[in-house]
Amino acid sequence: MTFKAGIIGCGSIAKFRHAPEYKANPYVSDIVFYDRNPERAKSLADMFEGHAADTVEELLNDSSIMVISDCSSNESHHIFTAKALLSGKHVLCEKPIALTMEHANEVVEAQRKSGNKLMVDHNQRFTRAHQKAKEIIEKGDLGQVLTFKTTFGHQGPEHWGVNKSNSTWFFKKDRSGLGVAGDLGIHKIDLVHYLLGDEIEQVSAFQGALDKVDEDGEPIEVCDNIVCSLKTKQKRLGTASFSWTYYGEEDNSTILYCENGTMKIYHDPEHQIEVMTKDGEVIRYQLESIQTNDNQTNSGVIDAFVDCVRSDQEPIVTGTDALSSLKVTLGILKAAKSGSIVKI
Template sequence: MIVGIIGCGSITRFRHAPEYRANPSVKEIVFYDRNPERAEEMKQLFGGRTASSLEALLQDSTVDAISDCSSNEAHYIHTTKALQAGKHVLCEKPIAATVEQAEKMVRTAKETGKLLMVDHNQRFTKAHQKAREILRAKELGEILSFQTTFGHSGPEDWGATKSKETWFFKKDRSHSGAAGDLGIHKLDLLFYLLDDDITNLHSYTATLDKTDENGQPIEVNDNVVCILKTAGGSIGTATFSWTYYGEENNSTTIYCQEGIMKIYQDKHYPLLIAKKNGENIYYALEGIQTNTNQTNSGVIDAFIHCIQEEKKPIVSGEDALKSLRLLEEILQQNEERM
């Protein structure tokens, strides 16, 4: 199988390209970036070849699948064109800048018969998968409440430019700030773990500390706090931040009738169950992937497997659209207050 990658920033360098190279079914990677030097750099690091233009990449009949690792505002354009060109697509999150765009992307995948998967990678960790299994089996009874958090020091420490000029800080490119960068992961995770719809939310977004290259507050949020209620009646909170200037926090707590489930809070035990009767159960699973600890996410392997076996992806376009609708509601609530 030959795959193409659109966009050669940090997400390609640290996740997509090395995971494709490690997959035995992938014979070659073709890189494209509007900055040719970046594509050439990826070729030097991971082998393969470069495409001279987006059109050349998409018209290449040897390319079976595409990773869309472009910036948020371009996902709709690139992924739609790739699907129409007969390629299977793994699109980075969020699936699109708007719900309307995402709906068209999902529709295009159905019309072309090509697989559309979205990189909500939290569904692929062993701790989250085990947690979902326990919750679905009702081993702790019904879910009562929950807390989830995703925060780190911001994209200027992670992005390709390592500067305040990052596209993540620009509204016309990022669109949704920390909410779309980090929050969308946790919204998808809540749907995955709770197996329930979120029917009501109250949210606050703010730009508390981040400044751009001119020293002005960035155009998008750097912090978000949400209160959520599910159709089944459980309530909880979700917080997303680019201003956690110490250790990254990517944790979740689920409070149930018979105990508490703690996910990615203990360094030695990524999943810990504290039961109502005083019993503790420790699961020594792998640690979660972070910006400073890059491990195989499992996303690329799953994408290739779904293509080969003609299976529905673990995170479909419809799944991603569901989370994006919730994200848009979070942003709209705060626009209405302004």
């Protein structure tokens, strides 16, 4: 059985990740695009041999569309995703699920009421290295994870966004909302929860708009850097850095310090995982290069989403998972703003 997919929002994330992965999936027969800028929708429809919808209602009311990717800007996720779920669609929502807990709960409630699938695109769970790292941790040879540090940074969304300029919506408070914390940081919060089988419960942080300016040359309205300290429910301690000003190269690395050794993930370009045991043994895994803004590869997200719909399985990243990561991210921003330790 094949079915149509719909995409709401036709920016870079739709163009470089969602659309090509739907196009390559054997169970997707056609893609229908909607964007508030009709030319963008038409452009992607032409590029991927799909169709453009004139209104979002046209897309939502099309009974032949079974799955929808919500690739709109952050402030609209809770609106489009909830509407799509209640219109009978299975939805893959870009992160963050929403900008507030109230709106995020509306989305989760729409999923519960509709009974349809909701997956949120926290794509770090899908890389082979992160999946292998979780497997190594669960095997137990390294013992418990005691402390960790993680980072995610690149040169900024103005180099990635559809208009390639400082006017990007990522720099606008009313549309981006959470700055680099909601763009990159929330991915790593979800990853820490996934790898450790644990949840962050206490945070402190510093943030700033250190370097980025908008189209008028003014400092941007949201943070371009944030550095935080984290404590989990199981008393693990960690640090995290998220940045839009890593101008030399992208950094997407994580280090886990365990009872019996250390695991480095995406720390070495040749070996995606390096394990150093406390008795001196070194084990290296060569798996795959991580997807970056400059190196677009199949993320596996669309295939996993389509598979969970076809087989009626629980999504790899649920709305509840996304709620948990959003709650921590909002706590980090609150801690940075107030200069205090925040309990999640």
